[in-house]
Amino acid sequence: MTIAGKAVLVTGANRGIGEALVEEALRRGARRVYAGTRGPLAHRDERVTPITLDVTDGGLVERAVEAVDSLDILVNNAGVALYDDLSDRAVLDQHLAVNLFGTYSMTQAFLPQLTRSRGAIVNNVSMMAFAPLPLTPAYAISKAAAFNMTQSLRALLAPRGVRVHAVLTGPTDTDMTRGFEIPKASAESVARAIFDGVDNGEEDIFPDPLSAVLADSWRNGPAKEFERQYAALVTATPLAS
Numbered sequence: 001m002t003i004a005g006k007a008v009l010v011t012g013a014n015r016g017i018g019e020a021l022v023e024e025a026l027r028r029g030a031r032r033v034y035a036g037t038r039g040p041l042a043h044r045d046e047r048v049t050p051i052t053l054d055v056t057d058g059g060l061v062e063r064a065v066e067a068v069d070s071l072d073i074l075v076n077n078a079g080v081a082l083y084d085d086l087s088d089r090a091v092l093d094q095h096l097a098v099n100l101f102g103t104y105s106m107t108q109a110f111l112p113q114l115t116r117s118r119g120a121i122v123n124n125v126s127m128m129a130f131a132p133l134p135l136t137p138a139y140a141i142s143k144a145a146a147f148n149m150t151q152s153l154r155a156l157l158a159p160r161g162v163r164v165h166a167v168l169t170g171p172t173d174t175d176m177t178r179g180f181e182i183p184k185a186s187a188e189s190v191a192r193a194i195f196d197g198v199d200n201g202e203e204d205i206f207p208d209p210l211s212a213v214l215a216d217s218w219r220n221g222p223a224k225e226f227e228r229q230y231a232a233l234v235t236a237t238p239l240a241s
Contacts, residue, residue: 001163002199005030008070009064011036011055011106012078017124020191021075028195034068036078046234054151055102058229063111065157074199076103081139092138098227099142104149111162118161120198123150127211130218154203155231165203167194168218170210182236185209202217 008025012018013035025033026045035041036053043050051064055078080098084091103123114121129147132140147166154164173184187209197205204224206215218224 001201002028003073003074003195003201005031006073006119006134007032007034007068007117008073008075009034009036009068009071009110010049010075010077011053011102013037014039017172017190017194018075018077020187021077021194023189024188024195025161028190032166033069034064035113036064046239055106058105058157061105065109065113066111068110071110072115072117072119073122074106074110074114074119074122075194076106077124078102079124081136082111083135083162084138092141099139100145100149103146109155111157115160120163120165121150121153122165122167122194122205123147124167124169124194125150127168127214129166129168130214152228155227155234157220157232159235163201165198165205167197167205167207168211170206170208172208183210237239 003025008030010018010025010033013022014037022033022035022043026047028204033048034051035043036051038052039049040052040056043183049067052060053064054060056171072232078098080095082091082095086092086119099123106146108120113119123146125147126143128136128140129144150164150166157164169190172183173186174192190207193207194205196208204218
């Protein structure tokens with residue numbers, strides 16, 4: 001799948017990686033880019049359609065579906081990341097509400113359109129799906145769950161012709177990583193690598209130098225092989241119908 005001529009929806013599109021994804025989709029010739037943000041958004045390019053969207057608000061998700069005529073690529077990018085120590089259940093619930101259930105809600109809401117277009121879902125997960133940073137454990141838990149959901153959806157939706165990509169992002173220079181004095185990739189370079197991965201049909205996209213270190217070992221490792229073997233069971237059971 002190429003971005004040119006396609007309709008793309010990006011959640012969390014007002015800053016960071018989301019904003020960069022909007023610009024990169026335009027640069028690659030997208031026909032329409034729906035920019036989902038919780039606040040107002042103005043854009044100079046007439047191909048951009050701002051959509052007021054909070055992925056935890058069912059009513060706003062339904063309105064977003066009504067505002068989109070057709071969709072080829074859904075990018076679930078909206079996320080929350082807070083420092084915590086797992087002592088407050090409310091903080092964990094907040095991360096799960098956005099990073100897991102928000103992604104789930106958007107996917108289910110737009111699945112009919114994506115099935116019709118034989119489109120793609122791109123879930124911006126995190127390297128922390130593999131290993132948590134103890135300073136943000138609630139975030140890591142939610143991203144691990146979102147990654148597992150992405151893998152499950154990949155197998156379940158393949159018979160419908162819908163591709164599902166996981167983006168295993170490493171440290172990126174955004175508001176979320178402010179305060180971490182570590183090497184970071186630019187949001188623009190990550191956005192380019194994400195859409196390169198979609199163009200190349202990569203199931204798991206490692207879009208920055210740090211995450212790319214894991215790419216070969218993951219793709220050729222036993223965990224990925226188990227995923228492939230488990231996915232093959234879908235076509236062998238009544239669930240595929």
